[in-house]
Amino acid sequence: MAHVHAEAKPVSRAQLTAALKATRGKISAEVAGLIEAGFLAEEGLAESDGGRRSSLLGIPRSAGLIVAVDLGATSVDVALTTLGSEILAYRGEPADVRFGPEPVLERVKALVAELLEEQGTGREEILAVGLGLPGPVEQTTGLLTVPPIMPGWDRFPIREVLLREYAAPVFVDNDVNVMALGEHWGGVGRGVEDMIFVKIGTGIGSGIIIGGRLHRGPQGCAGDLGHVMVDPDGPTCTCGNRGCLEAMAAAPAMVARAERCARDGRSEVLARIVGEGGELSARDIGEAARRGDACALDVIRRTGGLVGQTLASVVSVLNPSLIVIGGGVSHIGNALLAEIRSSVYRRSLPLATRNLPVVMSELDDIAGVVGASVMAAEGVIAVRN
Amino acid sequence: MAHVHAEAKPVSRAQLTAALKATRGKISAEVAGLIEAGFLAEEGLAESDGGRRSSLLGIPRSAGLIVAVDLGATSVDVALTTLGSEILAYRGEPADVRFGPEPVLERVKALVAELLEEQGTGREEILAVGLGLPGPVEQTTGLLTVPPIMPGWDRFPIREVLLREYAAPVFVDNDVNVMALGEHWGGVGRGVEDMIFVKIGTGIGSGIIIGGRLHRGPQGCAGDLGHVMVDPDGPTCTCGNRGCLEAMAAAPAMVARAERCARDGRSEVLARIVGEGGELSARDIGEAARRGDACALDVIRRTGGLVGQTLASVVSVLNPSLIVIGGGVSHIGNALLAEIRSSVYRRSLPLATRNLPVVMSELDDIAGVVGASVMAAEGVIAVRN
Numbered sequence: 155m156a157h158v159h160a161e162a163k164p165v166s167r168a169q170l171t172a173a174l175k176a177t178r179g180k181i182s183a184e185v186a187g188l189i190e191a192g193f194l195a196e197e198g199l200a201e202s203d204g205g206r207r208s209s210l211l212g213i214p215r216s217a218g219l220i221v222a223v224d225l226g227a228t229s230v231d232v233a234l235t236t237l238g239s240e241i242l243a244y245r246g247e248p249a250d251v252r253f254g255p256e257p258v259l260e261r262v263k264a265l266v267a268e269l270l271e272e273q274g275t276g277r278e279e280i281l282a283v284g285l286g287l288p289g290p291v292e293q294t295t296g297l298l299t300v301p302p303i304m305p306g307w308d309r310f311p312i313r314e315v316l317l318r319e320y321a322a323p324v325f326v327d328n329d330v331n332v333m334a335l336g337e338h339w340g341g342v343g344r345g346v347e348d349m350i351f352v353k354i355g356t357g358i359g360s361g362i363i364i365g366g367r368l369h370r371g372p373q374g375c376a377g378d379l380g381h382v383m384v385d386p387d388g389p390t391c392t393c394g395n396r397g398c399l400e401a402m403a404a405a406p407a408m409v410a411r412a413e414r415c416a417r418d419g420r421s422e423v424l425a426r427i428v429g430e431g432g433e434l435s436a437r438d439i440g441e442a443a444r445r446g447d448a449c450a451l452d453v454i455r456r457t458g459g460l461v462g463q464t465l466a467s468v469v470s471v472l473n474p475s476l477i478v479i480g481g482g483v484s485h486i487g488n489a490l491l492a493e494i495r496s497s498v499y500r501r502s503l504p505l506a507t508r509n510l511p512v513v514m515s516e517l518d519d520i521a522g523v524v525g526a527s528v529m530a531a532e533g534v535i536a537v538r539n
Numbered sequence: 540m541a542h543v544h545a546e547a548k549p550v551s552r553a554q555l556t557a558a559l560k561a562t563r564g565k566i567s568a569e570v571a572g573l574i575e576a577g578f579l580a581e582e583g584l585a586e587s588d589g590g591r592r593s594s595l596l597g598i599p600r601s602a603g604l605i606v607a608v609d610l611g612a613t614s615v616d617v618a619l620t621t622l623g624s625e626i627l628a629y630r631g632e633p634a635d636v637r638f639g640p641e642p643v644l645e646r647v648k649a650l651v652a653e654l655l656e657e658q659g660t661g662r663e664e665i666l667a668v669g670l671g672l673p674g675p676v677e678q679t680t681g682l683l684t685v686p687p688i689m690p691g692w693d694r695f696p697i698r699e700v701l702l703r704e705y706a707a708p709v710f711v712d713n714d715v716n717v718m719a720l721g722e723h724w725g726g727v728g729r730g731v732e733d734m735i736f737v738k739i740g741t742g743i744g745s746g747i748i749i750g751g752r753l754h755r756g757p758q759g760c761a762g763d764l765g766h767v768m769v770d771p772d773g774p775t776c777t778c779g780n781r782g783c784l785e786a787m788a789a790a791p792a793m794v795a796r797a798e799r800c801a802r803d804g805r806s807e808v809l810a811r812i813v814g815e816g817g818e819l820s821a822r823d824i825g826e827a828a829r830r831g832d833a834c835a836l837d838v839i840r841r842t843g844g845l846v847g848q849t850l851a852s853v854v855s856v857l858n859p860s861l862i863v864i865g866g867g868v869s870h871i872g873n874a875l876l877a878e879i880r881s882s883v884y885r886r887s888l889p890l891a892t893r894n895l896p897v898v899m900s901e902l903d904d905i906a907g908v909v910g911a912s913v914m915a916a917e918g919v920i921a922v923r924n
Contacts, residue, residue, distance in 0.1 A: 290890065299890070348757060362856065364749050371858025372733060375890050378855040383848065383886055393888060463768065467852050470763040471747065473756025501768055503778060505675065505684065505760050 164210035166200045185211060193217050193237060193535065213238035218281035219273075220530045221266055221320065224522025226329060227251055227288045227303055227356055230258065232265040233523040234273060237281060237531050239339060243269040244523065251288060254306035259315055266320075283316050283324040284530030286332030286522045288357075293374040296326040303356070325533040327370075329353070329522055330377060333515070334361020335368055336525025337478050341516040348474040351515070352379060353481035354461060354490075355436075358400045364472070380404065382464050403460040405436045405483055408453050412439045415449035423447045440486030454486055455493045462497020469502045469510065480515030487514075549595035551585045570596060578602050578622060578920065598623035603666035604658075605915045606651055606705065609907025610643065611714060612636055612673045612688055612741055617650040618908040619658060622666060622916050624724060628654040629908065636673060639691035644700055651705075668701050668709040669915030671717030671907045673742075678759040681711040688741070710918040712755075714738070714907055715762060718900070719746020720753055721910025722863050726901035733859040736900070737764060738866035739846060739875075740821075743785045747857070765789065767849050788845040790821045790868055793838050797824045800834035808832045825871030839871055840878045847882020854887045854895065865900030872899075 171181045188194040189211075197212040217237040224231040231246035245265050249258060270276060289298045289307065296313040298304060313324040334351035337343045343351070343363065351361040358380035362369045369376050380400030381393050388397025389407075401407060412434050416424040423442040427434060442450035465477060477498065479491060495512040502510075515521055556566045573579040574596075582597040602622040609616040616631040630650050634643060655661060674683045674692065681698040683689060698709040719736035722728045728736070728748065736746040743765035747754045754761050765785030766778050773782025774792075786792060797819050801809040808827040812819055827835035850862060862883065864876060880897040887895075900906055 360856070364754060365752070367750070369749060369857070371891075372860045373858050373890050373893060375888065376856065376858035378858070378888060378891065381888055382852040382855050395886060464852075467767040467849075468856055470767050471745070471761065471853050471856070472754070473758050473761035473763070475757045501780060503760065503763060503766055505758050506756075506763065508758060 164197045164212035166208040166210055168200075168208055215242075219275070219279045220527045220534075221280055221283045221322075222523040222527035222530065223262055223283070223285045224329065224332065224526055225249070225251065225258065225262075225285065225287050226522070230262060230265070231519070231523050232262060232269060233520075233527065234266070234269045235523075235527040237534065239524060239527040239531055241520070241523070241527075243272050244520070245269060246519070251304050251307070255310040255312065255315075259312070263319060277320055280320045280322045282322050282530040282534045283320055284332070284526035284528070284533075285312065285316070285324065285326045286329040286526045287312075287326060288329050290375055291326050291328050293327070293370055296324065323530075323533060323537065325526075325530045327374075327529060328359070330359035331361040331368055331370065332525035332529060333480055333517075333521040334363055334377075334478075334525065335528045336517055336521040336523070337480070337515055338363050338366075338368075338525075339528045340524045341521060342478055342513055343476055346476045348472065349476040349478060350377075350465070350468060350472070350474050351478045351480060351521075352461065352465065354404065354457070354479065354483040355481035356405050358404045358461070358481075360468075362472070379464060379468070382467070384460050384464055399460055399464045403457040408436055408439055408457055408483070409434045411453045411456070412442075412450060415453065421447050421449040424450060436483045436486060440489070443486070443489050451489060454489050457483070458490045458493025459497045462494040463501055465494065465498050465512075466501030469498060469506050473506050475510065477510065477512040478515050479512065480518065480521060484514060549582045549597035551593040551595055553585075553593055555596070598625075600627075604660070604664045605912045605919075606665055606668045606707075607908040607912035607915065608647055608668070608670045609714065609717065609911055610634070610636065610647075610670065610672050611907070615643065615647060615650070616904070616908050617647060617654065618905070618912065619651070619654045620908075620912040622919065624909060624912040624916055626905070626908070626912075628657050629905070630654060631904070636689050636692070640695040640697065640700075644697070648704060662705050665705045665707045667707050667915040667919045668705055669717070669911035669913070669918075670697065670701070670709065670711045671714040671911045672697075672711060673714050675760055676711050676713050678712070678755055681709065708915075708918060708922065710911075710915045712759075712914060713744070715744035716746040716753055716755065717910035717914060718865055718902075718906040719748055719762075719863075719910065720913045721902055721906040721908070722865070722900055723748050723751075723753075723910075724913045725909045726906060727863055727898055728861055731861045733857065734861040734863060735762075735850070735853060735857070735859050736863045736865060736906075737846065737850065739789065739842070739864065739868040740866035741790050743789045743846070743866075745853075749857070764849060764853070767852070769845050769849055784845055784849050788842040793821055793824055793842055793868070794819045796838045796841070797827075797835060800838065806832050806834040809835060821868045821871060825874070828871070828874050836874060839874045842868070843875045843878025844882045847879040848886055850879065850883050850897075851886030854883060854891050858891050860895065862895065862897045863900050864897065865903065865906060869899060 171178050194211050195214040196209045198210050199207040200210050220235045222233045230249040233244040234242045289304050292299050297309045298307045316324045330353045337351050343349045347366050349363045353359050360377040360379040362377045381398045383397050384399050385397035389401050391398035391401035412424050415421040416428040427438050439450045499507050556563050579596050580599040581594045583595050584592040585595050605620045607618045615634040618629040619627045674689050677684050682694045683692045701709045715738045722736050728734045732751050734748045738744050745762040745764040747762045766783045768782050769784045770782035774786050776783035776786035797809050800806040801813040824835045884892050
């Protein structure tokens with residue numbers, strides 16, 4: 155996590171002025187206000203560039219803490235961070251959202267309590283809570299709306315429950331948006347104005363950063379890459395339409411294809427796993443491909459090709475500077491990435507891909523908590539202004 | 540053009556404060572600066588809302604003039620506007636960009652001279668020039684880069700030629716971005732944060748407004764809807780890829796299909812036009828459909844279906860609040876619009892289309908000059924700040 159710390163390092167007023175393209179006067183006034191509010195502090199002097207050494211500004215630990223939660227379909231990750239989104243303490247464990255909101259949120263509270271104790275502090279230090287959830291979140295209310303994989307969570311007042319617990323504002327968004335924020339702030343997307351973060355796992359989604367900011371759309375459902383149609387004759391998706399990218403390329407579709415490989419005798423490696431009574435996973439498919447299994451490699455190439463083809467359309471429309479691939483399926487690694495990349499480049503106009511890296515997520519498992527922290531910190535500072 | 544004037548009407552400082560979500564102090568300081576620079580003037584008093592009547596601010600004619608040019612593949616439109624993008628004088632005529640930049644720009648200069656004379660003023664009043672061009676424009680240089688339909692224009696220094704002529708800054712962008720700006724500022728997209736303007740003509744392109752601002756992308760090629768793949772087995776496009784939307788749905792593809800209708804005896808109406816030695820146009824196809832010609836209606840439905848299907852992907856990714864359809868082919872009217880609409884709604888998730896009007900361009904032929912004026916005015920004011 156060296157990069158996360160690196161990003162949170164102190165800066166001078168002059169650097170802020172240059173980075174924010176604001177006048178020196180405006181920056182000084184804003185900085186003075188933030189120092190008075192305790193959100194910024196002088197932290198030593200910058201290296202001299204010949205003139206007077208300017209003082210460095212940092213976000214002090216004393217500004218308060220952020221509770222950052224990344225709730226996945228099968229896992230929960232909780233971190234305690236500074237207001238500058240520097241991770242102070244972190245814990246992740248398996249979870250099952252299908253148990254419903256009460257037991258899952260109880261577990262979140264228990265983990266937060268452990269982390270607070272570990273840091274020798276209490277909940278009165280908590281400035282805000284950021285929470286990523288594996289379903290569509292209505293921005294005005296912070297409620298999950300008809301979350302397909304989360305029965306029992308529909309319109310459950312998560313924000314109110316956590317607000318009552320911590321007496322701090324709670325910011326909620328879907329997991330992919332939160333991961334995109336994290337990767338943009340502290341990962342491979344640092345300083346990039348326009349990027350797309352794609353999560354490939356049980357579902358497929360994306361978080362879209364435009365002009366340096368997360369684009370959520372008026373209904374909060376921007377980035378819904380998984381339900382772009384890739385084949386009018388494709389299988390019916392959970393959403394009711396036919397041939398959605400998600401129905402054809404996400405983990406369940408990959409596993410179904412791999413099982414066929416195993417059954418049809420086209421893959422010894424995969425047949426062995428199934429024979430041992432195991433359920434195939436995207437990880438198994440990646441492992442089989444690494445050992446040279448042609449059928450597993452085909453499955454990966456098909457997903458990569460379809461994801462790349464869909465991204466090519468997005469590239470034509472948005473002309474981003476960076477595409478970041480994350481999520482469980484991305485752990486398959488280079489075989490998948492190479493196919494996505496070549497499919498994007500093949501289908502897009504040369505001008506749009508002249509300078510378009512397609513890379514793996516750098517923060518990976520912690521992208522979610524980092525992003526949840528960034529969202530909450532931005533929320534706290536926006537409210538103050 | 541009543542709406543264009545309506546949009547340019549004077550506002551009070553209080554209205555500005557509310558609309559821009561800024562503090563009253565910041566707005567007052569900014570307004571004072573603009574008045575001093577001559578870009579704003581007090582224009583009477585607002586209606587009383589019970590308290591003291593506030594003074595109204597408007598952009599005075601004396602602030603200077605904008606030359607707005609919309610160059611199409613086969614037409615040139617020139618307008619003289621106020622800094623507030625109110626059209627004072629306008630002229631449009633056929634043109635052919637294939638003749639190359641020199642004769643076309645000479646004609647533009649002649650038209651500007653006529654309009655200036657008509658307004659009893661001279662070129663010293665020109666504050667800036669805005670220009671829309673039917674090809675990809677590199678934003679940093681203002682140069683057309685490899686414009687497919689404009690041989691001779693590749694990297695021609697348009698900005699320098701016009702700067703020399705008018706001693707005023709020149710702002711250049713592609714025609715679709717400029718039309719999107721116009722429709723957003725003075726047409727059906729007024730006040731909309733996130734909208735997509737689609738031009739269907741000889742080509743297909745789009746201009747994307749996100750967060751109230753035109754999104755150009757780092758290479759300036761965002762909005763390139765025409766080269767999204769809609770059929771992997773489709774015909775080869777001018778760009779070299781297969782099955783691009785433009786190759787399958789723009790005017791030339793429609794005309795080719797309609798000609799087949801005529802040849803195969805499936806359409807009397809279309810056969811008659813071809814028999815009279817005429818070349819079919821999108822207008823003819825629309826006219827035939829209005830008279831009940833089934834084959835012409837099929838051609839229109841196919842284009843509408845493909846455009847709608849492609850827009851559905853964009854809707855999934857961007858979640859806009861409005862889609863505006865313009866360009867020559869849009870004059871076909873309701874038969875086309877209805878098909879686009881139903882195709883978008885059928886292929887998108889209900890949440891994203893819950894409140895998503897798909898409508899015709901309101902400014903239509905003048906969207907380009909209005910947008911060119913807005914671009915130039917924004918440029919002038921941005922430079923001043």
